[in-house]
Amino acid sequence: MKIDKILAISGKPGLYELKIQTRSGFVAESLLDGKRITVGLRSNVSLLSEISMYTYTEEKPLVEVLRAIAQLENEGPALSHKEDNAKLIAYFETVLPDYDQDRVYASDIKKVLNWYNILQAKGLVSKDEPVVENAEEIKEQVVEEVKAKKKTTKKSE
CATH class of the missing domain: 1.10.10.1650 (Arc Repressor Mutant, subunit A)
Structure with a gap:
């Protein structure tokens, strides 16, 4: 089961897949309708793996x-x-x-x-044990990116 890039965004229905990072946050794609949205750094976002x-x-x-x-x-x-x-x-x-x-x-x-x-x-569930290749790396990368964005946001204010 690969849910290391699946997000729950507070105030938004359904689940989203993390696609790319932008200057002001990141782009996520809805698993319900496939629409892409931009999510700001101030949004309350949870990785399902956490x-x-x-x-x-x-x-x-x-x-x-x-x-x-x-x-x-x-x-x-x-x-x-x-x-x-x-x-x-x-x-x-x-x-x-x-x-x-x-x-x-x-x-x-x-x-x-x-x-x-x-x-x-979407075919993303499995009853088998997960093969976690780099989940910890992805988590650390997302955390570091959010910290870096917050620092640049504070400097510009």
Whole structure:
């Protein structure tokens, strides 16, 4: 499962793939409709590879949760995120039985299932173990680029 360049952008529906960096941020392409948008440095952006879910024992990386859904569904589509909360919670308990019910809300479950179905439709989910070639390098590069942009923005102000 290659989600090292997949982004969730606060205030924007769906998921985006990081394409290129610009002077004022970066360009991302929507996985829903293929439209490209420019995202500024001040936007709240999360790499899916950096997101985790709370469990009673530890934080479980989102990649592992998505892999568990793929194994349960044999890489097919998951339950729709538009189902009622009781059904979503029951489904998620089969995926991740030890998730922390006090800190993981129904809205979080909806978001994970929506993201899974978007990734599944694009063929980006797998029940196999990921082959992470340079995920740490990519993370460090994105972090350094954001820091550098913030420094140049502060100097110009």
